[in-house]
Amino acid sequence: MTVSDLERDAMRRALALAAGGPRGVNPQVGAVILSPTGEILAQGRHHGAGTPHAEVDALSKLAPGQARGATAVVTLEPCNHTGRTGPCAVALIDAGVARVVYGLDDPTPRAGGGAERMRAAGLEVDGGVLADDGRALLHDWLTVQRLGRPHVTVKWAQSLDGRAAASDGTSQWITGPAARADVHRRRAAADAIVAGIGTVLADDPALTARTPDGALYEHQPLPVVLGARAIPDDAAVRRHPRGVLHRSGANLFGEHPGDAVAGSLLAELRAIGVQRVFVEGGPTVASAFVRAGLADEIVAYVAPVLLGGDRLALGELGVASIDGALRLDVASIERLGDDLLVVAHPRYPADDNSADDKPADAVSAQKEND
Missing domain, CATH: 3.40.430.10 (Dihydrofolate Reductase, subunit A)
Structure with a gap:
């Protein structure tokens, strides 16, 4: 499916949200939830280690069922990993989100694979949106993941x-x-x-x-x-x-x-x-x-x-x-x-x-x- 101008605008907003989050061992991530007609329903960011990830932070601001049929726009591929928090891919699936647009693939072996999991559950998934902007934001974190230094x-x-x-x-x-x-x-x-x-x-x-x-x-x-x-x-x-x-x-x-x-x-x-x-x-x-x-x-x-x-x-x-x-x-x-x-x-x-x-x-x- 073609990524719309509204979704690209939402990605820019998500990147701005991510940039306002703390820099640490975890990546800065932002998320925006769009209604089926393209209005912003909620937005969120990762606030640091041990806190809800950006997708869950955004979903927490919605009433039960409000995310059904919505589009989630996220700067980094939703994770497929259980640590101190659960997998964001599962949270989006359980919330009834119909479509996910993300920026960068998650390069970490333990957390990657969220896109495949969501597709398997029937969601539409598009990645690589404004990827250069995402790499510029996460250049230091990506270096650690790629080179181990x-x-x-x-x-x-x-x-x-x-x-x-x-x-x-x-x-x-x-x-x-x-x-x-x-x-x-x-x-x-x-x-x-x-x-x-x-x-x-x-x-x-x-x-x-x-x-x-x-x-x-x-x-x-x-x-x-x-x-x-x-x-x-x-x-x-x-x-x-x-x-x-x-x-x-x-x-x-x-x-x-x-x-x-x-x-x-x-x-x-x-x-x-x-x-x-x-x-x-x-x-x-x-x-x-x-x-x-x-x-x-x-x-x-x-x-x-x-x-x-x-x-x-x-x-x-x-x-x-x-x-x-x-x-x-x-x-x-x-x-x-x-x-x-x-x-x-x-x-x-x-x-x-x-x-x-x-x-x-x-x-x-x-x-x-x-």
């Missing part, structure tokens, strides 16, 4: 000629206040912020997320320091409100970093045990993540200054010729005061970390808190 954003600030610092090592401030405020907003949206021990020793960063007036955001990312050298007792990061996680076994160095570095970083990411990682620990760490194929998103702030010298924003990536260049898909370019913000996604030739190295329970574990 956190979604990684690698950030750096640079001069127009690609330097991260002046020749004497000073780097505060390359960019202006608008760019710095944007960095802190992005930190506050992450679960963990990663820096290398070299940056901690050289710059003594606090690794907190702060508002422009210097106050701490309510949510603070967990600070993670990679590298074997000790963190000084008086380092600013040791006063972080969440403490500091020091992963001293991380392998970031070597003249020709390769599989050993990639494997080490992948292990460190999984050990952190979060969903969204924000990497801003200096050129060594940034280069290591990018070269290892572990950067899902690059956030680069470019300031209209020239510094010269050898303090490059990014180090060796293993690119020997232009044919081997790592291409990027640019998602957005934005002006922040005098600076430019470029957000891009690396176009890796092959994603080796999505294959058999993923733990068998890496995906299913993400649904445990349903």
